[in-house]
Structures are given as structure tokens and as C-alpha cells.
Amino acid sequence: MRLLIVEDEKRLALSLAKGLTAEGYAVDVVHDGREGLHRAMEAPYDLVILDIMLPGLNGYRVCAALRAAGDDVPILMLTAKDGEYDEAEGLDTGADDYLTKPFSYVVLVARVKALLRRRQGPGASPVHVHGDLRVDTAARRVLLGGDEVTLTAREFAVLEQLVLRAGEVVSKSEILDHVWDFAYEGDPNIVEVYVSALRRKLRAGLIATVRGAGYRLETER
Numbered sequence: 001m002r003l004l005i006v007e008d009e010k011r012l013a014l015s016l017a018k019g020l021t022a023e024g025y026a027v028d029v030v031h032d033g034r035e036g037l038h039r040a041m042e043a044p045y046d047l048v049i050l051d052i053m054l055p056g057l058n059g060y061r062v063c064a065a066l067r068a069a070g071d072d073v074p075i076l077m078l079t080a081k082d083g084e085y086d087e088a089e090g091l092d093t094g095a096d097d098y099l100t101k102p103f104s105y106v107v108l109v110a111r112v113k114a115l116l117r118r119r120q121g122p123g124a125s126p127v128h129v130h131g132d133l134r135v136d137t138a139a140r141r142v143l144l145g146g147d148e149v150t151l152t153a154r155e156f157a158v159l160e161q162l163v164l165r166a167g168e169v170v171s172k173s174e175i176l177d178h179v180w181d182f183a184y185e186g187d188p189n190i191v192e193v194y195v196s197a198l199r200r201k202l203r204a205g206l207i208a209t210v211r212g213a214g215y216r217l218e219t220e221r
Contacts, residue, residue: 001046001116001160002026002178006036006062007078008054016049019105020112024140024153024160026179033057037065044177045073047115049108050095052079060093067094074115078103113138128163131219133206135163142202149201154179158194162207162217171214 003020007013008031017027028043030036034056040048048066052059063075077095096118097111117126117138126138134143140156142149151159157179162170172191180190195215199207208216 001157002028002044003047003049003112004036004040004043004045005029005049006033006040006054006059007031007049007051009051016105016108020109022153023109024157026157026177031055033059033062037062040066040073041069041071047074047076047112049076049078049112052077063095064093074118076108076111076115128166130163130166130217131206133163133202135159137164144202151198151201155194155197155201158191159198159202162215166217169210169214169216174214 003025005013005016005020005027007016007029010031013029013031017029020027028039028045030039031054033054036048036050036054037057040062050059050062054062057065059077059079063077066073066075074097075095076097076099078099078101080101096115099108099111126136128135128137132145134141136142137160142151142156142159158175161175161178172188175191176188195207195209206217208218210216
């Protein structure tokens with residue numbers, strides 16, 4: 001899943017980005033409110049981590065602008081302030097959750113995961129079953145035929161894109177957009193490397209290559 005961090009404290013922003021990338025998310029970082037608003041409106045994100053005290057536009061105004069434009073992306077607001085008024089103002093502008101600095105990184109990750117689960121809907125299950133393959137996107141566990149398969153964060157992220165659209169063709173560019181950040185300028189064939197790794201760890205027949213179109217997760221016959 002793709003996350004956007006809008007935070008002007010560069011060390012904090014980069015630290016959060018590093019940690020969340022290790023969790024398997026694709027993370028983009030900007031340090032200015034106007035740029036954050038532009039990026040959030042131009043690209044599809046699954047969640048925005050938004051500081052309140054920002055140059056350009058403050059977080060309240062960024063959040064309000066996104067909601068006014070009809071964007072329902074989950075927003076987790078960060079602030080060094082502490083008080084009921086600030087929290088109420090943040091939530092009134094349309095934020096989904098609120099975290100006061102300094103905060104525990106473990107708590108932030110828990111809030112992020114909770115917001116992403118909430119976005120899936122109240123009846124949505126984090127466990128996706130495809131034949132004898134079970135992928136738990138909340139616990140980030142993969143079982144094949146009852147045996148647990150250990151994947152790296154990036155391998156899991158690629159598999160997640162395929163399992164969420166099981167039976168459909170997922171293009172290489174779609175996988176790149178959701179698993180690698182927008183700043184990635186390397187070889188797009190990196191997707192093939194990770195698909196090959198998944199085939200070795202799972203079974204080759206689980207992921208089919210649709211020539212010229214992408215990849216499809218399918219049940220072996």
C-alpha cells in the first residue's frame with residue numbers, strides 16, 4: 001500500500017519513511033503543505049500522515065482541501081501541540097485520527113494499520129484465501145498448504161497486490177506504483193525479480209505471466 005508523509009521535520013519524516021518501508025509499504029515524503037496537497041490530489045494514496053505545523057499550508061487546510069475535493073483517503077494528523085481544541089479542530093476538518101508528538105513508533109504503526117483496515121470496510125477480512133494459499137494482510141503472514149512461507153517485506157507487498165486482485169491481470173506498472181515509491185528511477189524489470197522470488201518460495205504455477213500485460217494469480221489445475 002502507498003503512504004504519503006507530509007512532515008517538515010526532515011529527520012522525523014525520513015525516520016518514519018524508513019520504518020514504514022521496512023513494514024512493506026511504499027512511502028513518499030514531502031516537507032511542505034502545498035506540495036503535500038498537490039501530491040495527494042494527483043496520485044492515489046491509501047493513507048496520508050499529515051503534520052499540522054507545515055510551511056505553505058498547514059495541515060488543517062490541507063486536510064480540509066482534500067475533503068472538499070471529495071477525497072476520502074484516511075488521514076492521520078501529527079502535531080507537537082497538545083489540547084482538546086487542537087484535536088477537535090483536526091478531526092473537524094476531516095482527519096481520521098490524531099497523534100501528539102512525541103509518540104511511540106509502535107503506536108503510529110498500530111494506528112496506520114487500524115486506519116487501513118477500517119478503509120477496507122467493516123465486513124472486509126484481512127485474510128485472503130486462494131486455493132491452498134492464505135495471505136493475512138493484517139498479520140502479514142503467508143501460508144501455503146498449511147505451511148508458513150517467509151517473505152521479505154517487498155515480496156509480501158508484491159504478492160499482496162496480486163492476491164487483492166486474484167484472477168485479474170495486474171500490470172508491471174501497477175505493481176511498481178503501489179510497491180515502490182514515485183522517486184524510484186531504477187529498472188522497472190525489478191518487478192520480474194520479485195515475481196521470480198515469489199515463484200521459488202511458493203509455486204511457479206501460482207503466478208502466471210500474461211505476455212505484454214502483466215501477472216495473474218491463479219489456482220493451479
